[in-house]
Amino acid sequence: MQNKNKTVVRSMDVLNLFLTHTKLSMNEMVKLSGIPKTSVHRMVGSWEEMGFLHRDAEGTYSLGLLFLQFGNLVAERLDIRHAALPAMERLRDAVGEAVHLVLRDGEEAIYIEKLDTNHPVRLFTKIGKKAPLYAGASSRIILAFIPEEEREAYLADLALEPISSGTIIDKALLRESLERSRATGYSFSRSELESYTAELSAPIFDHAGRILAAISIAGLEVTFDEERLPELVCRVKAAADEISTQLGYRRP
Template identity: 50%
Template sequence: MTNKNKTVVRSMDILNLFIEHTELTFQEIIELSEIPKTSVYRMLKSLEEMEFLEKGPDAKYRLGMLFLKFGHLVSSRLDVRKIAYPIMKDLHNDVKEAVNLVVRDGEEAIYIEKIDEKQKVRLYTAVGRKSPLYAGACPRAIFSFLPEHEVKDYLDSVELKSYANGTITDREKLLVKIKQEKEQGYTISHSELENHTSAVAAPIYNHLGEVVAGLSIAGIEANYQGENVDRFARKLKKATAEISRQLGYEQL
């Protein structure tokens, strides 16, 4: 075991103490962890700086705000997936195309659920895969429906890279696309993340009216033309409206 790995393991040993203890003094951490005093001191300083732990005015250590942030993220993602899954299943059985669920993960979207049992041609998407927010209908189902200042800040901070023949890498063209998608209430992509594939997607909102996820129907490009797009969009928006409703969203 390398020194780096040993430090990580020992730091986790310290954090695990707080599963059973709400607060601990420096000396109590030393006694419970059986780690040398100098090592405990060094690790506590690092954990405090990273907000994993916080030290109160009484000199006792407690779990820091970072755990609240992570806990909220995990909870919200589990809630979305749990509510969405049966609705995704019904939608998949209806359209026989892949149905994907994504949530935001920083500057990317991460796929947290996928159902494609009845789809004849399997796509590149997989649970755990990440994609940039600006590329592909499902990630853009989140991105296009963010507040304008968030869209601008994001575009100011990232380089628009090409992933397939249809990836939009021109900022002005992307802004026009986002405006159009916001007006129509759904997103559509052709060969943006993988050539010869298409998707139609729509946003999912929480009880605060914030977009928290995107749901898509995806498949080979030939199936996403003309009336099929309208049909998929209609069924998709019905599904996302129901998921949003179960998350507490009340549409005005």
């Protein structure tokens, strides 16, 4: 793993521009990436030949349909997604808020499935979105339940950066929150990743009792009032437990 194709990895810079831009001309890519024109030209030609970029009639580029194929393969092969979907739908219908499924990916959490509501004002999370393990209810419930050594290693040289108005940036407070989550079996966050939003999350375990993912209810902060919380906590934990059971988990 020391050895890599630098050219290949470098070309990724061009592809990444399409995470934030739908269509780009050759020149726009040159300007945005800061890579010499000739090199961009070569890289784009390669991505196009592979099918990851598509050139339309006017000569502008967008992401290729090949991503549909690979993307769906990945989605299909994630069996936790299959196991979780029905319970997620029921939870969404019961609480009328968006429901998310979140996986750990190294030192980050990644949103792999979402169910939206029909509210005129709604939270809109992108699948594939990442968050650090210390911010947001889903991330933190994962952090709370990973093995202690891993957690300590992560916390040891962690720099807490504020992401939104409510992000926890005090390590002592973070540890306290993790303790509480382990004790109560859920975690709650207010405006940690996005202002005016709140997230309530419970852990999903595999047959061996290891944390595998988190399921969460997310919505506007104002709708998560004190009276409503107990019911939501109960429901999200029930949904999480249902999925865990399906994956072979037996409560200790």
